[in-house]
Amino acid sequence: MEYKDYYNILGLERSADQAEIKRAYRKLARKYHPDVSKEEQAEERFKEVSEAYEVLKDPEKRAAYDQVGTGYHSGEEFRPPPGWDAGFEFHGGGYTEANPEAFSDFFESLFGRAGGFGHAQGGGFGGAQRRQFHAEGENTYARIVIDLEDSYRGGTRQITLKHSVLGPDGRPEIKERKLNVKIPKGITEGQQIRLAGQGEPGIGEGKPGDLYLEISFNPHRLYHAEGKTVYLDLPLTPWEAALGAKVQAPTPDGPVNLTIPANSKDGSKLRLKGRGIPAKEPGDLYVVLNVVAPPANTEAEKEAYQQFSQAFEFDPRSGLGA
Amino acid sequence: MANNNHREITGAILDEESELTLGELCRACGMPAERIIALVEEGIIEPRGSRVRWRFSGICVRRVRKVYTLERDLGVNLAGAALALDLLEEIERLQARLARLESGRE
Numbered sequence: 001m002e003y004k005d006y007y008n009i010l011g012l013e014r015s016a017d018q019a020e021i022k023r024a025y026r027k028l029a030r031k032y033h034p035d036v037s038k039e040e041q042a043e044e045r046f047k048e049v050s051e052a053y054e055v056l057k058d059p060e061k062r063a064a065y066d067q068v069g070t071g072y073h074s075g076e077e078f079r080p081p082p083g084w085d086a087g088f089e090f091h092g093g094g095y096t097e098a099n100p101e102a103f104s105d106f107f108e109s110l111f112g113r114a115g116g117f118g119h120a121q122g123g124g125f126g127g128a129q130r131r132q133f134h135a136e137g138e139n140t141y142a143r144i145v146i147d148l149e150d151s152y153r154g155g156t157r158q159i160t161l162k163h164s165v166l167g168p169d170g171r172p173e174i175k176e177r178k179l180n181v182k183i184p185k186g187i188t189e190g191q192q193i194r195l196a197g198q199g200e201p202g203i204g205e206g207k208p209g210d211l212y213l214e215i216s217f218n219p220h221r222l223y224h225a226e227g228k229t230v231y232l233d234l235p236l237t238p239w240e241a242a243l244g245a246k247v248q249a250p251t252p253d254g255p256v257n258l259t260i261p262a263n264s265k266d267g268s269k270l271r272l273k274g275r276g277i278p279a280k281e282p283g284d285l286y287v288v289l290n291v292v293a294p295p296a297n298t299e300a301e302k303e304a305y306q307q308f309s310q311a312f313e314f315d316p317r318s319g320l321g322a
Numbered sequence: 323m324a325n326n327n328h329r330e331i332t333g334a335i336l337d338e339e340s341e342l343t344l345g346e347l348c349r350a351c352g353m354p355a356e357r358i359i360a361l362v363e364e365g366i367i368e369p370r371g372s373r374v375r376w377r378f379s380g381i382c383v384r385r386v387r388k389v390y391t392l393e394r395d396l397g398v399n400l401a402g403a404a405l406a407l408d409l410l411e412e413i414e415r416l417q418a419r420l421a422r423l424e425s426g427r428e
Contacts, residue, residue, distance in 0.1 A: 029395055030396055139352050156330050181331055188337070190384065193336070194336055195331055211333075224421060224422040
């Protein structure tokens with residue numbers, strides 16, 4: 001197992017005091033919090049930072065960590081010396097704030113698995129009177145990335161979830177689980193799908209929790225969704241925009257024929273009612289006109305632009321006052 | 323659970339139109355009612371209906387969870403988490419718009 005340098009992770013010297021530790025953690029937590037951060041691998045970094053703080057903020061754990069870890073460097077193969085934790089008693093405090101699911105093997109080997117009540121296996125309370133302990137499983141939350149087309153057509157997506165289960169030896173282990181999830185037609189970004197009974201298993205006769213999947217879309221080459229409204233950029237030639245035209249445009253539902261009115265301006269929008277995301281009340285699709293002028297390369301093309309300049313009394317810079 | 327690999331599971335959408343009772347929202351977020359009530363009092367989530375028959379939109383689940391993780395991980399108080407949430411949603415809207423505007427002009 002790899003040694004983790006918790007001081008290094010928080011950017012601290014080993015001599016840092018508790019106030020410095022807290023300050024470093026708060027700063028990094030704000031930077032990498034998955035709900036806030038757009039940094040790459042924010043989630044990984046945030047887990048590391050939380051784990052480091054979990055140990056260093058607690059003087060007991062910090063002392064134990066300092067004792068076994070001196071001399072190791074980050075990433076080195078680490079094996080705790082036998083009986084190293086004799087004389088330390090961890091009071092179980094400090095497990096409440098962070099989410100211990102994500103802590104590393106290294107953390108577990110030193111401090112044990114931080115248990116929620118999910119690990120309190122039913123046992124005998126008080127001698128002969130054996131009582132079974134029941135509890136509902138916890139809900140779990142995950143994010144799932146789908147394509148815009150999945151929302152238009154509905155469909156099935158396979159997702160892989162990691163979760164911890166109790167192994168035969170009573171130690172929790174990380175298992176992967178694959179689920180085929182039906183994507184309901186008309187779902188939009190930020191909405192959630194609730195899958196009843198797919199969260200953490202219950203204890204005893206307790207029901208399992210539910211799984212909540214938050215939807216986001218892969219970026220699309222053609223379309224952008226904002227809520228249930230969808231936008232498409234449609235390139236036009238200057239003469240199509242000026243004279244009007246009938247053109248074909250793609251939509252997620254398949255191509256449509258569009259009539260471009262004469263003298264359409266660059267950036268103006270045509271609304272296709274009900275062609276956005278097919279929610280209960282379907283959204284609209286906006287076609288945003290994008291007028292593109294071709295370069296003049298051949299003699300004939302240059303001549304055509306010359307004729308433009310003679311025909312038009314047009315100064316796009318008239319408003320600039322220069 | 324072994325044949326989960328093959329079975330297709332169908333879920334319920336939580337959107338603006340779905341309605342949850344206080345109890346259902348507590349269960350969905352894994353939180354006691356007192357905490358949810360505190361969020362209502364802070365104006366972070368806005369139920370419909372009278373206090374005895376509150377109905378929450380499905381979007382609330384996401385907001386409640388985010389406030390919870392922001393409080394837990396960053397040590398902000400409820401008002402701070404509410405502010406962060408509003409700003410994050412504004413940034414999300416602006417980024418979607420920016421992506422749309424930039425895509426046509428490369």
